Amino acid sequence: MQVKTMREDYGKLDKVEMSIWECCELLNDVVDDSDPDLDEPQIEHLLQTAEAIRKDYPDEDWLHLTGLIHDLGKVLLHPSFGGLPQWAVVGDTFPLGCAFDESIVHHKYFEYNSDSKNSTYSTKNGIYSEGCGLDNVMISWGHDDYMYLVAKENGTTLPPAALFIIRYHSFYPLHKSGAYKHLMSEDDVENLKWLKIFNKYDLYSKSKVRIDVEKVKPYYLSLIEKVSTTLVRKLGV
Ligand SMILES: [Fe+2]
Numbered sequence: 001m002q003v004k005t006m007r008e009d010y011g012k013l014d015k016v017e018m019s020i021w022e023c024c025e026l027l028n029d030v031v032d033d034s035d036p037d038l039d040e041p042q043i044e045h046l047l048q049t050a051e052a053i054r055k056d057y058p059d060e061d062w063l064h065l066t067g068l069i070h071d072l073g074k075v076l077l078h079p080s081f082g083g084l085p086q087w088a089v090v091g092d093t094f095p096l097g098c099a100f101d102e103s104i105v106h107h108k109y110f111e112y113n114s115d116s117k118n119s120t121y122s123t124k125n126g127i128y129s130e131g132c133g134l135d136n137v138m139i140s141w142g143h144d145d146y147m148y149l150v151a152k153e154n155g156t157t158l159p160p161a162a163l164f165i166i167r168y169h170s171f172y173p174l175h176k177s178g179a180y181k182h183l184m185s186e187d188d189v190e191n192l193k194w195l196k197i198f199n200k201y202d203l204y205s206k207s208k209v210r211i212d213v214e215k216v217k218p219y220y221l222s223l224i225e226k227v228s229t230t231l232v233r234k235l236g237v
């Protein structure tokens, strides 16, 4: 299946509805092969991230909720969501239609991607223009973009910075290596500040701090209630 087709198919959001909490629990059934230091249930990772943020930023409840839901797109790995292969769901993301930056993980394998030999796609700006904004850039498909679509299309009330975090948290070439900044808009620059804060918790929360799920559940249910009870939908497969 082509990347574009996958995005179109899953972008329909037209099959099943489920609550955010149900989705968190469903995620426990999937394993992310790209995540070598994550040997705990996914719900622990979600809550560890959210709780660590909550401790340091007690007033930013939108960021707590972002921590809880940022990886829910990984349900694409689950058989009930079509069981997409790992390469289509997890791992770093990167722009298409312009040069593959050397900071992208396993960069050497782009040699086998015909885009790297295309006279337009292999240039710095490619099909884009300087400062066009990441909104206008096609990013490789994965759990980030899927969850972003689900949140946006369901009319979430989360702020733009939350959607930015959800959409680009696997875009390591940007937020870790500083690549592709020339494509960013002024809004992107502002939102990137929050993504950099978030990323510390996404990584360092993967410690052995155990979370009492039942104890914190009421708090997160109250946050979920604020944005939507049916944020996560099963997609057309
Ligand atoms: Fe993720």
Ligand SMILES: [Fe+2]
Pocket (backbone or CB within 6 Å): 045, 070, 071, 202
């Ligand atoms: Fe994560």
